[in-house]
Amino acid sequence: MPKHILLDTNVLLHDPKAMFNFPDAEVLIPIEVIEEIDSFKRDMTELGRNSRHVAQVLDGLRAKGQLGAGIPLERNSTLRVICDARSFQPEGRGRRDQLRPDNRILAIALELSHAPDADTVIVTKNINLRLKADALGIRAQDYDVDRSPDADMYTGWYTVELEPAQVAEALKGMPVDLDFPGLPNEYALLRGRGQEKPCALTRFGKLPNRVYPLADQREGAAGIKPLNLEQGFALDALLDDRIKLVTLTGKAGTGKTLLAIAAGLRKVFSEDQYNRLLIFRPTTPVGRDIGFLPGDIAEKMRPWMQPIYDALELIREQDKRATNRMLPPDILECEEISIEPLTFIRGRSIPNQFIIIDEAQNLTPLEVKTVITRVGNGTKIILTGDPHQIDNPYVDSLSNGLVYILNRLRGSTISAHVGLQKGERSELAEVAANLL
Numbered sequence: 001m002p003k004h005i006l007l008d009t010n011v012l013l014h015d016p017k018a019m020f021n022f023p024d025a026e027v028l029i030p031i032e033v034i035e036e037i038d039s040f041k042r043d044m045t046e047l048g049r050n051s052r053h054v055a056q057v058l059d060g061l062r063a064k065g066q067l068g069a070g071i072p073l074e075r076n077s078t079l080r081v082i083c084d085a086r087s088f089q090p091e092g093r094g095r096r097d098q099l100r101p102d103n104r105i106l107a108i109a110l111e112l113s114h115a116p117d118a119d120t121v122i123v124t125k126n127i128n129l130r131l132k133a134d135a136l137g138i139r140a141q142d143y144d145v146d147r148s149p150d151a152d153m154y155t156g157w158y159t160v161e162l163e164p165a166q167v168a169e170a171l172k173g174m175p176v177d178l179d180f181p182g183l184p185n186e187y188a189l190l191r192g193r194g195q196e197k198p199c200a201l202t203r204f205g206k207l208p209n210r211v212y213p214l215a216d217q218r219e220g221a222a223g224i225k226p227l228n229l230e231q232g233f234a235l236d237a238l239l240d241d242r243i244k245l246v247t248l249t250g251k252a253g254t255g256k257t258l259l260a261i262a263a264g265l266r267k268v269f270s271e272d273q274y275n276r277l278l279i280f281r282p283t284t285p286v287g288r289d290i291g292f293l294p295g296d297i298a299e300k301m302r303p304w305m306q307p308i309y310d311a312l313e314l315i316r317e318q319d320k321r322a323t324n325r326m327l328p329p330d331i332l333e334c335e336e337i338s339i340e341p342l343t344f345i346r347g348r349s350i351p352n353q354f355i356i357i358d359e360a361q362n363l364t365p366l367e368v369k370t371v372i373t374r375v376g377n378g379t380k381i382i383l384t385g386d387p388h389q390i391d392n393p394y395v396d397s398l399s400n401g402l403v404y405i406l407n408r409l410r411g412s413t414i415s416a417h418v419g420l421q422k423g424e425r426s427e428l429a430e431v432a433a434n435l436l
Contacts, residue, residue: 003024003025003026003119003120003121004025004026004028004112004118004119004120004121005022005025005026005027005028005121005123006028006030006105006108006109006112006120006121006122006123007019007027007028007029007033007123007124008033008102008105008122008123008124008125008126008129009033009036009037009101010124010125010126010393010394011123011124011125011143012029012033012037012050012054013037013040013047013050013051013054013394014050014125014143014364014394014395014399015050015143015145015365015366016050016053016054016057017057018123018143018145019057019073019079020073020074020077021145022077022123023075023076023077024075024076024077025077026070026077026078026079026080027073027077027078027079027080028080028081028082028108028112029058029079029080029081029082030081030082030083030101030104030105030108031081031082031083032101032104032105033101033105034058034081035101036101037051037054037055038051038055039051041055046364046366046367046370047394050366058081061079067079067080067081068080068081068082068083082108102126102128102129102132105122105124105129106122106129106132106133106136106138109122109133109136109138110136110138113137113138119139120138120139121139121140121141122138122139122140122141123140123141123142123143124140124142124143125142125143125394130142142396143399144398144399147398147399152387152388152419154406154407154410154417154419155230155417155418155419155421156185156186156187156233156416156417156418156419157186157187157188157189157229157230157233157418157419158182158186158187158188158189159188159189159191160178160188160189160190160191161191161192161193161194162176162178162190162191162192162193163192163193164192164193164195166190167190167191167192167198167199167200168198170190170200170202170211170213171198171200171213173213174213175205175210175211175212175213176190176200176202176210176211177209177210178209178210178211179209180209181208181209182204182208182209182211183204183208183410183411184204184205184206184411184412184413185203185204185237185243185412185413185415185416186203186204186416187201187202187203187204187214187233187236187418188202188203188204188211189201189202189229190202190211200213201213201214201229201232201233201236202214203233203236206413214232214233214236215236217232217235217236217239220235220262221235221238221239221259221262221263221265221266222261222262222263222265222266222269222270222315222318222319222326222327223262223315223318223319223321223322223326224258224259224262224315224318226259227255227424228422228424230250230254230418230419230420230421230422231254231255231259231420231424233418234246234248234255234256234259234418234420235259235263237416237418238259238260238263238264238382239263239266239267240416241267241273241380242414243380243414243415243416244375244379244380244381244414244415245372245380245381245382245383245405245409245412245414245415245416246260246380246381246382246383246415246416246417246418247360247382247383247384247402247405247406247409247415247416247417247418248260248382248383248384248385248417248418248419248420249384249385249386249387249402249403249406249417249418249419249420250386250419250420250421251386251388251389251420251421251423252386252389252423252425253423253424253425253426254420254421254422254423254424255420255424255425256384256385256386256420257307257308257311257356257358257384258311258314258315260356260358260382260384261277261279261308261311261312261315261356262315263354263382264277264279264354264356264382265277265315265326265327265331265337266326267354267380268336268337268354269326269327269328269336270326273354274352274353274354274378274379274380275336275352275353276335276336276337276338276353276354277336277337277338277353277354277356278338278340278350278353278354278355278356279305279308279337279338279339279340279355279356279358280339280340280341280342280355280356280357280358280371281305281307281308281339281357281358281359282342282357282359282360282362282363305339307358308339308358309332312331312332312337313332315327315331316331316332319331342357342363342367342371348374349374349376350374350375350376350379351376351377351378351379352376352377352378352379353376353378353379353380354379354380354382355375355379355380355381355382356381356382356384357371357381357382357383357384358384358385359384359385360383360384360385360400360401360402361385361386361387361389361390361395361397361400361401361402361403362385362390362391362392362395362400363392363395363400363401363402364392364394364395364400364401365399365400365401365404365405366401367401368383368401368402368404368405369401372405383402383405385400385402387400387402387403
């Protein structure tokens with residue numbers, strides 16, 4: 001049975017090489033999709049870059065044949081651009097202009113479905129188009145090639161019950177062998193069977209069955225102390241210079257951003273491990289130009305970065321109360337702290353810095369790749385976000401850049417992930433996050 005895959009514009013803007021990911025099928029791209037892609041080519045955003053990339057890929061395929069006739073691809077598939085020449089004639093132009101691109105895709109799918117034994121599928125990230133296709137009896141699906149498991153299913157830490165004697169060994173600073181293997185930099189709470197306390201906080205090393213006790217993090221960072229188990233795990237990963245990439249996920253109020261900034265301030269000002277603390281927070285939509293607002297970059301970004309300034313202000317107030325102050329009085333004006341838009345990161349090399357990407361769930365996998373490949377020697381990068389609070393229309397909880405990088409680097413000896421579960425902002429905020 002011949003299989004026809006109709007690609008929507010948003011799929012190609014999400015992944016410019018999506019056309020190569022459908023084996024044993026005829027991949028069809030309507031001319032209207034190319035026209036829509038062309039409208040983005042002048043944008044100085046990730047969408048604009050992807051638009052130009054799609055055009056370059058299609059232009060390169062022209063060397064193999066005529067796009068309208070079909071071009072062979074790998075894995076027994078072909079690519080064809082659907083173009084009805086009659087619709088470009090004066091007498092047919094009006095009818096073509098009346099059809100929106102989505103409706104044109106539906107019309108093509110209906111026509112293809114009339115062929116005997118044909119299997120036609122629309123692949124789109126547009127939920128409404130999938131709904132309309134279903135109403136017409138046309139198969140439609142999301143582009144799921146780069147979808148990752150739900151981040152809620154993987155917290156990066158476990159609770160393990162052992163013999164009390166083994167827990168006692170861990171509390172003395174000795175490594176403990178477990179009955180099951182773990183991935184490097186996963187965490188384990190060791191607890192005696194039938195006992196709530198005492199318990200030991202440990203982390204897996206390179207040996208799959210052995211865990212090592214964590215350093216005492218009760219002093220916290222920049223006056224911010226861990227308030228629960230998972231925050232303790234997160235702070236350990238943030239402060240360990242051997243871990244070059246840390247992902248933190250969790251609902252609002254779990255302390256992701258606050259812990260990351262506090263750890264960065266400690267590393268920059270107290271330990272002098274990094275030259276600067278560099279903080280990125282995507283604007284909405286991601287990569288959109290910050291516009292013609294008056295002022296310098298910091299003033300333009302202030303509305304988008306206000307949560308960062310709030311966290312810095314809270315940390316400064318905590319530091320003031322500390323016996324030994326770690327931060328300078330003018331922390332918000334220090335050159336060692338830089339708050340920048342993601343728009344300008346492409347092409348840079350960033351060595352010896354502590355980088356935080358806040359709200360990383362609004363990035364696409366390609367944007368996350370762009371950010372991480374900017375990292376130079378001696379740099380540590382932290383990605384924080386809630387995969388269930390996404391403002392970018394081109395990604396969802398399973399296809400955003402945060403969960404993508406989490407799952408791709410899972411098990412790497414230089415990365416760690418902690419899923420934060422308990423909200424600590426306030427009792428009201430925790431109740432609202434759970435019930436509203």
